[in-house]
Amino acid sequence: AQTIHQWPVAEIKAVGSPLSLGCTIKGKSSPNLYWYWQATGGTLQQLFYSITVGQVESVVQLNLSASRPKDDQFILSTEKLLLSHSGFYLCAWSSTGNQAPLFGEGTRLSVL
Amino acid sequence: GDSVTQKQGQVTLSEDDFLFINCTYSTTTYPTLLWYVQYPGQGPQLLLKVTTANNKGISRGFEATYDKGTTSFHLQKASVQESDSAVYFCALVEYYAQGLTFGLGTRVSVFP
Numbered sequence: 001a002q003t004i005h006q007w008p009v010a011e012i013k014a015v016g017s018p019l020s021l022g023c024t025i026k027g028k029s030s031p032n033l034y035w036y037w038q039a040t041g042g043t044l045q046q047l048f049y050s051i052t053v054g055q056v057e058s059v060v061q062l063n064l065s066a067s068r069p070k071d072d073q074f075i076l077s078t079e080k081l082l083l084s085h086s087g088f089y090l091c092a093w094s095s096t097g098n099q100a101p102l103f104g105e106g107t108r109l110s111v112l
Numbered sequence: 113g114d115s116v117t118q119k120q121g122q123v124t125l126s127e128d129d130f131l132f133i134n135c136t137y138s139t140t141t142y143p144t145l146l147w148y149v150q151y152p153g154q155g156p157q158l159l160l161k162v163t164t165a166n167n168k169g170i171s172r173g174f175e176a177t178y179d180k181g182t183t184s185f186h187l188q189k190a191s192v193q194e195s196d197s198a199v200y201f202c203a204l205v206e207y208y209a210q211g212l213t214f215g216l217g218t219r220v221s222v223f224p
Contacts (some may be wrong), residue, residue: 034211043201044156044214051209059211090155092211100146100205101212103155 002027006091006104013111016080021107023074023091031093033074034101035066038088050074051096086111114139116204118215125222131189133218135202138183143204145185146212147176150199159200160187197222 003026013019025031035047046059048066056066063082067075074091088108092101116137125131137143142164148156160169160176162185169176178185187200202215 032209036211043216044212046211046213049209049211057210092155094209096209098144100144100158100161102158103148106155108153 002031002093002102004091004093004102004104006089006107008107009105010108011110013081013109015083015111019076019078019081019085019109021076021089021109023076023104025072025074025093028072028093028095030071031095032101033068034092034094035074035076036090036092036103037062038090038106040087042087044090047076081111083111085109114143114204114206114213116202116213116215118202118218120218121216122219123221125192125220127193127222127224128191129222131187131192131196131220133187133200133202133220134184135186135215136182136184137204139204139206141206142180143206145176145178146203146205147174147187148201148203148214150201150217152198156201192220192222194222194224196220 005024007022033050036044038044050056050068064078090106092103094101118135144163147159149159150156162169162176162178167178174189199217199219201217203212
């Protein structure tokens with residue numbers, strides 16, 4: 001069975017500090033991978049998607065970047081956090097074809 | 113671009129009440145329409161998927177229907193329980209590799 005793991009579970013960071021969030025998919029080769037951001041009480045906004053290693057497409061620019069260094073790994077990062085980056089970051093995956101994306105448990109980020 | 117409208121921000125019900133949530137969409141094609149449920153502190157879980165081929169889906173007592181004529185889709189449950197309290201999101205997808213467009217979400221609160 002496929003599993004998706006996000007790390008860390010939660011982060012408290014200072015404005016202006018760097019950030020790196022990770023996501024790993026096990027049990028599935030060549031998945032489509034996605035990053036979403038959710039403000040407290042809000043909807044999910046897609047940030048990035050990737051269909052293959054080394055290839056990432058941006059959907060919304062929020063002064064964040066994403067990379068896919070391995071087939072099963074998706075990284076979200078920034079060199080300088082803003083207050084507006086606070087929220088819930090969710091990684092999701094789907095297989096090729098028409099499988100609906102399945103989400104990880106998320107990372108709660110608080111920027112102070 | 114694609115859009116999905118989910119107007120009911122909050123629904124408050126008693127156990128055994130009928131639940132109905134409506135979403136409308138705008139897209140140039142016939143998309144696949146999805147319902148996700150999110151419990152506090154967790155990532156969204158896929159609840160139902162409906163396509164132009166099947167027009168209806170049933171899972172865990174929930175039923176989703178899709179009306180191409182009115183470009184709308186609905187989620188309903190005949191008799192809700194307190195455990196159904198959660199946020200329900202509708203979403204549409206045209207090209208799975210590119211991810212989802214979410215509605216704003218409906219917070220459902222069920223009281224005993």
